[in-house]
Amino acid sequence: MSILLFIYALLLGSFYNVVGLRVPVHKSIVKPRSACSNCHTVLSPAELIPVVSYFIQGGRCRHCKVRLSPIYPLGELLTGVLFVFAYRQFGLSLDAVIAWTLISLVMIITVSDIAYMLIPDRILIVFAGLFIVERIADPLTPWWDSIIGAAAGFFLLLLIALASKGGMGGGDIKLYAVLGFAMGVKAALLSFFFATLYGAAIGIIGLCLGVFKRKKPIPFGPFIGLGALTSFFFYQKIIDWYLSLF
Structure with missing residues (x-):
């Protein structure tokens, strides 16, 4: 198989x-x-x-x-x-179907953002529809966690975009609304932590190696995708490890 x-x-x-x-x-x-x-x-x-x-x-x-x-x-x-x-x-479960949908979204927007610095609305609309159907069939607990997750993802990045005066693209904001709906508020917030961590680490390495240039925008979509996958697959293990430190 x-x-x-x-x-x-x-x-x-x-x-x-x-x-x-x-x-x-x-x-x-x-x-x-x-x-x-x-x-x-x-x-x-x-x-x-x-x-x-x-x-x-x-x-x-x-x-x-x-x-x-x-x-x-x-x-x-x-x-x-x-x-x-x-x-x-x-x-072979609904959780696997949701995971495969998430992976598909991440791979597509990674290519799009690297190539054009753009995450198209049409792609997000298609995947939002898929996640809605999948979360109706396999809802989070509680079910409204998807709605809160979508709102939290959207407004968190919107506030960052406003505070940074355009430092966050509109596609990133809408992408996080879709991810928040699929994963729920806690996993979405954890994924943002990892996205910024990955972005900072790879950005610094890229600057040191000359791959990236100062003051030149870097596509954030791939880091969002990597953070989302990390949180989706390892959320509970990460939380359990963190709580074990206390």
């Missing part, structure tokens, strides 16, 4: 790359067929095998030899690993 799920998730990860790159620029996710962004040659099925084709081609386009972004295979591989991890954690 895990192997089949991993393969299926790799294919989904490839599709999520397409969604994250096309939706923000208002392109169809169905057509045209995938092509090299440099030479525009339509890619064959053999060139679209998740992860494998990237390494077989040495990380370059087979036609024009331009270097391909490692984001593509990394996103595919992470989707596969995370889907299997969620299955191992929850089995």
